[in-house]
Amino acid sequence: xxxxxxxGDTIIVRLLRDHAELMSELAGQLIELLAERAxxxxxxxDALLAQLGIGGATSPSLDPALARLLPDAYREDxxxxxxxRQLTEHSLIQRKIANARAVVHSLESLPARLxxxxxxxxxxxxxxxxxxxxxxxxxxxxxxxxxxxSASDRTLHDIYDxxxxxxxxxxxxxx
Numbered sequence: 484x485x486x487x488x489x490x491g492d493t494i495i496v497r498l499l500r501d502h503a504e505l506m507s508e509l510a511g512q513l514i515e516l517l518a519e520r521a522x523x524x525x526x527x528x529d530a531l532l533a534q535l536g537i538g539g540a541t542s543p544s545l546d547p548a549l550a551r552l553l554p555d556a557y558r559e560d561x562x563x564x565x566x567x568r569q570l571t572e573h574s575l576i577q578r579k580i581a582n583a584r585a586v587v588h589s590l591e592s593l594p595a596r597l598x599x600x601x602x603x604x605x606x607x608x609x610x611x612x613x614x615x616x617x618x619x620x621x622x623x624x625x626x627x628x629x630x631x632x633s634a635s636d637r638t639l640h641d642i643y644d645x646x647x648x649x650x651x652x653x654x655x656x657x658x
Contacts, residue, residue, distance in 0.1 A: 487652040494597040510583040539572025548618040582607045609650045616643045
């Protein structure tokens with residue numbers, strides 16, 4: 484049986500209870516990772532920007548996973564990248580957290596029934612999870628096997644592959 488099917492505009496995700504719990508746990512960990520980054524730059528330097536909810540750090544995170552999730556917009560211009568990050572990072576983090584929360588919420592009842600907005604949240608969150616795991620395993624491209632020295636690395640590889648399968652299944656029913 485396929486884990487993802489479609490009925491009209493509704494995407495139905497049928498996961499085993501263990502897989503649903505894993506997905507919920509991963510989304511929760513993503514929320515925590517992003518919330519920690521948001522806390523690092525909680526006070527925007529500009530009061531007007533703070534009133535508008537705009538702000539963020541001026542430099543990229545040293546954590547490779549966060550650096551992948553929140554990349555520089557201008558890789559060749561450190562000043563422009565810093566300004567862009569300061570203006571956009573907070574709202575980007577909040578959108579990523581909202582998407583991950585939507586995934587957790589949708590898993591409260593199984594099978595998960597996703598409207599088009601929830602489906603986009605799932606796709607974005609699965610992508611963010613795969614980027615995070617790829618950074619942890621030092622995977623830089625589809626051809627790169629990454630690190631797999633320990634049992635925990637191999638488990639992360641399995642989760643990374645499973646998320647790719649889930650992502651592909653969702654995309655398949657959308658198309």
